[in-house]
Amino acid sequence: MVDHASGIPAYRQVAADLRDQITRGDLPPGARIPSEHQLAERHHVSRPTVREAIALLRAEGLVVAERGRGVFVRSQRTVQRLARNRLSRAARQRDEGAFKGDAAAGGWTPSTTVKVYFESADPATATLLDVDEGTEVCVRDRVMRADGIPVQLATSRLPRDITRDTAIEQTDTGPGGLYARLEDAEHTLDHFVETVSARMATHVEQAALQLPEGTPVIALTRVAYDTDGRALEVNAITMSADRYELVYELPAD
Amino acid sequence: MVDHASGIPAYRQVAADLRDQITRGDLPPGARIPSEHQLAERHHVSRPTVREAIALLRAEGLVVAERGRGVFVRSQRTVQRLARNRLSRAARQRDEGAFKGDAAAGGWTPSTTVKVYFESADPATATLLDVDEGTEVCVRDRVMRADGIPVQLATSRLPRDITRDTAIEQTDTGPGGLYARLEDAEHTLDHFVETVSARMATHVEQAALQLPEGTPVIALTRVAYDTDGRALEVNAITMSADRYELVYELPAD
DNA sequence: CGCGTCAACTTGTAAGGACAAGCATGACAA
């Protein structure tokens, strides 16, 4: 019931009530919350007020609405963790790149669509790859899926003088993936630098990753360096924050 | 102007129009967008419709509303990056913990408030620390500020049998911080495991970090292990995604 | 018994009105 004397807006009180029920477990993941009409009657407020309350919970990512069906408690993070210690040479010899390795560990079926094209380096890419602006780069644009649903977008850029006449310019890079081909071409990988940030999904990403509104994404930029300290590849990865968790292991010294 | 024949809801058309103006730069960061009344008149829609459009942009984190003043375009990310390779023994000997080190590198003034208390381990903590549920743990609850504004929340938990009679149970842990005291007590640190995820801020975090609505946070869980493979500390860190970027360096092999 | 249709739900979109509360500005008084 809404307390008008408290000074707290009615829609926030309704939202808080539902949030409590969800976090307490009275409304478990997947459960349908009462309809807008029912909530309005129960709390003695109007439907727009109830809708505002539900809009809050949607923005928090707690619930999803489905027209004609109801509003449902969001199921928990699909604990599809991604161990990033998979970039080792040994792993490359076992399977085909990190994504397939994660899939095997997580027990889901991976699929990928790839587009390969060429462009001249924009300022940001040029800085990261340490090449002149306008240098020709090979772009590998990938959409990765787990059991058919898109979970990750990745765009790799490499200087064309490295990729020319290699399988990297093919859609299928072959066993071990892109990094294996780099090592075939005598570019010995030394280390990677990953930069992790989070932000709200753009509407393009929302569409591509089939995200409900109000979900954040993890944006990861990985730069691969060879033993000479030269940057070989810049990979911009976007993941639904809902579905991913990144794990890093760091030595104490 | 709204096109009723397009099938696209009016509030989305209004939102798209404003979004374009913002991304194009016509409405630069800090600028005030037209008032709800003006937008309603201009697009020939009602005020509630305009409000719904603005609610969308707020959820996307593009604008912030200030009652009595107007709605303003959000200013850009403050590129305060945080290199996470600072957990080395050498760094501990130089300064006092990772946060002060980051501050020195970033050129801002750090300040911290600490609360220390004891509790019995909840299931999640017990699992991570590999102790029995209910074991007494020492909790260090910290709010970290950069130039006075809160940027990070961190809660460390350690089994009490490790912290008893050490400076870890004091608010001020002394030079080199918590990890230096652990090594003083013959617990040699071996490695850390960091788990990174992103999600929308809870309303508690929103208040503590003074975040506008609709901003995501980066949630990081760090577990410190000693050379025997024993978990010494679990640190749950929450950062505004606006203000942080994490950098990891990984060896290729 | 099977299947299609329809009614009764659900959420989505939109209008219009009313009052509250915070802020800035300018007029006015000291």
Next chain:
DNA sequence: TTGTCATGCTTGTCCTTACAAGTTGACGCG
């Protein structure tokens, strides 16, 4: 000149009403 206050602008909150569009299940007909 300076401080105070009233006024009008802004967003915040909330109501009532109406119709659109998607889903589900029950009912009746073949």
